[in-house]
Amino acid sequence: MARTPRKRTSTATPEPITRQAIVVIHGQGEQRPMGTIRDFVQALWQDNPQLDTPGEAYPRPRPIWIVPDDKSGLYELQRITTPEHNGRRTDFFELYYADLLNATPLRNLWRWIRRLLWIDPAYVPRHMRWPWAVFWFLTVIAITSALGAVLALPQVFDTNWYDHFVSPAAQRGHWISLVGLALILLPKFIRPLARLKALPRPLLVFVIAMGFLDSFGWNGHVANLMLLGWLAYLAGTLLLPYFGDAASYLSAQTETVQSRQGVRNRGLALLKALHDDPEYDRVVVIAHSLGSVLAYDLLHILWREVGPTKDNPPGPEAVAAFAALDDFVAAGPDDDWVPVRVEAYQKLQWQLFDALRRQKGEPGSSEGSGWKISDLVTLGSPLSSAEFLITDGHADFSRMKTERVLPTAPPQPYDDTRGSIYPDAQKGPSSHHAAVFSAVRWTNLYDRSESPLFLLGDAISGPLSGADRFGPGIKDEKVEITWGRLGWRLFTHNFYWTDTAPDGKPPADHITTLRNAVGFERPSP
Template identity: 30%
Template sequence: MPEEFNENKFNIQRQAVLVIHGMGEQKPMDTLREFVESIAPEIPHSKKQKFFNKPDVLSETFELRRLTANEHRFTFKTDYFEYYWAHKMSGTKLMDVLWWFWTILLRRPKNIPDRLRWIYWFFWVSIFMSLLFILSYPLMKEDKCPENLIKNIYDYDFVKTHFCCYLKFVGKYLGSLTWLGINFFLIYYLGDVVRYTTPRAGNIKERQDIRETGIELLRKLHDAKIDVRNKDGSTYKRNKYDRIIVVGHSLGAVVAYDLIKFLWIKHNGTIKLTDTQLTEIEDAAYNLSKNPTAKNRDTFREIQLKLWKSQFNRLDSWRVSDFITLGSPLAHAKLLLAGNPEELVKKQAEREYPTCPPTPEGEKTFHFPISEVNFLHHAAPFALTRWTNITFEKDFVGGNNHVFGHGVENHFLRTKSKTGNIIPFWSHIGYWNKKEKEMINLIRKKMQLRIPTPQDKSEVN
């Protein structure tokens, strides 16, 4: 059930949605425009366009624009931004990917996420078959292979007799084409994941650049101010954006996680919470960790939002109310962010990777006192920010984000595409496809672009 609000006490004048694209050779604005066209609610009983295209004065490149949706029944006034980073990840070499891939294959099967283990075994079988082909090649003489290989492929005795010929046929006609496809996929898609998630010397500059630029954009959204005039003519400053929603697709979810993680350490020292507030959120987190039921998770999320609401209108507040991940590789964090599951748990315990709920110091608390004032620790952004993770069932790029805590609300949906329900990964690019009504409604619901009014608490269709 969506959380209820008192609109008289929760007045959002303007909100920002920051969309972060995924892996591959993306073009500026392609992701944002498609996302907004699908997700931004239609204006009821009106033929007016859903959004306006305006200059983006906050981003570092002139290639980007800001898409603005005016306030109406189903949305607050919303500015949609894209963080575009594809141009910062160039020069990927095939050996970078092959080296990473080999380190993954050398891991023990138990250290491979369950959702990806079939891929692990698929590649080991492929390697075995390739070696078999290489070793068998000297035995393959041209005059020993009949011409009717394809015609007799269903004849078991024939295939067994001419097995080497079939290996040669595959190597001769399909090998080059297959290698071309693998080469393209490894460099232009998987290459981004490998280089961003692997802190090798050759990747540090790109990782740092992507993070710095993204953090700067998120910081600008926090720092943007407007002048408001009082009745007596005096003016005061208020936040331009009362609320920020961060949406990450694919590898963009990993980038978004990093932006939240690193920007939080500049804000946690300014967020002052009462003893009552801290007790409430820490009790909810403790109960959730001991009994991870949907009811306890919903209670925790309600208190997250309650704490966020208590501070959002301050000039130095933490504005990120919601983090939405779509087809997120963070589900495979023990593979991508650590050498094994134990290493990931250790880094989370050391608060290198923020969890939801936050990792406590000791049994329960995740705050510390300074001069009799309580502050949340440096890995506690998800004490205030709700995390919703959504995945198509056959999109193996994503999965259940339980490795980051039971406070993450996970959703699995079947795609409306028959192909997407059969072919693995096919649905990865379909999260805001207009045909995916159930997915679009779920994303809207979890973004909560408009607080339900007392007159209409029904779901937006």
């Protein structure tokens, strides 16, 4: 989409942020349009006590308006708008892309699985070794089970299963299975039994399976076929819908180029529409899981196309803010990025963003406008395993960062004497194409457990900050999410935006951390 030529002007007069857009990018899986964004609106706006003014009563949940969205390009999506609050109005948008990855060919998934299985063990990060080992174990189990089922086919077909199934010895197993099935179905149709819905569904399915095995006298061939069926069920309901999306987006192969291009085109169309809309002063991107990889790519591409590079050089105030940022980075050692220094770095990023977003433009000139995206907030990001999932090991990952193929925070220096900006002979000081995280604050929430039981917490997530990752200027926030009355820590990957605190209690710590990262009403410098 071509940008309207504008004349760049700049002013030192403080300009408050009066309208902002928050873009939510969902993760992998069979997501429904608008299935995720409503929970973010509730957490960040409707139930957010940080926005309350002392002495004033606010309704819970706060009111919202849902109106047609003409920027996403999908009629299935709606824009969620808040009333003006403390001089600022907010619009929520969802970047939906699950439909573009829905037709994942099995060969794409198999190619990705094969790559993960045969990757050099030296390339596997320490935190991924247990999941990788379990992945190998399940693969061996599936192959062994399938081989056993094939070899047992003659004996299976020669057995009179019907006579055994109706024999008195099978009655006990029948009753066990029927009881388990009744506990699942009866609460659905008989209202007085609705309390039985609290029984764990996996436990009841396990009871039915045990009863079925008992009906057949705990025959090994039947048990093996049930195991094979269970593995096939997991492959169809988990592996293909969830990891199939990752296979389509993370691996650049002949079969995946078109789907990757379609996803990025849709995302860029939305971000450009928001960037070019003069109504918006600020844009925040919140991305979960695979969506964080997409958000990372989109910001890099968008910076090259509309950011303050030599095709749209920054004004004097922005150049000064760039210089202050580069001086700050150069002043301290690379291995001394303590939390206080990261906070100071993000304040300078906020000042640079503010200088860029105030570069207004007018139609008819040869220059473009400034930059409007202030924050990237990633939740449960697989980028923590980039050297394992995206590149071929740590050496390849380091090379791609040095070559500015993968942007970092702070950005890789232009050369030995210059940082994120360099002098252009014709257009003056400009930022290089991978300096997007000079102006965009990156906050990453993760809930990785150090326990070998990788199902505790969120094994997909992890820290992104550090010279050996995506740069020390990222603000990593380690959270510990618990859910349920017993405070479960099992697979918390989808709970980053859900307040799991009991009713009447203060918000859960991870919700407060998310709200602080977004900075819903963060003032202008």
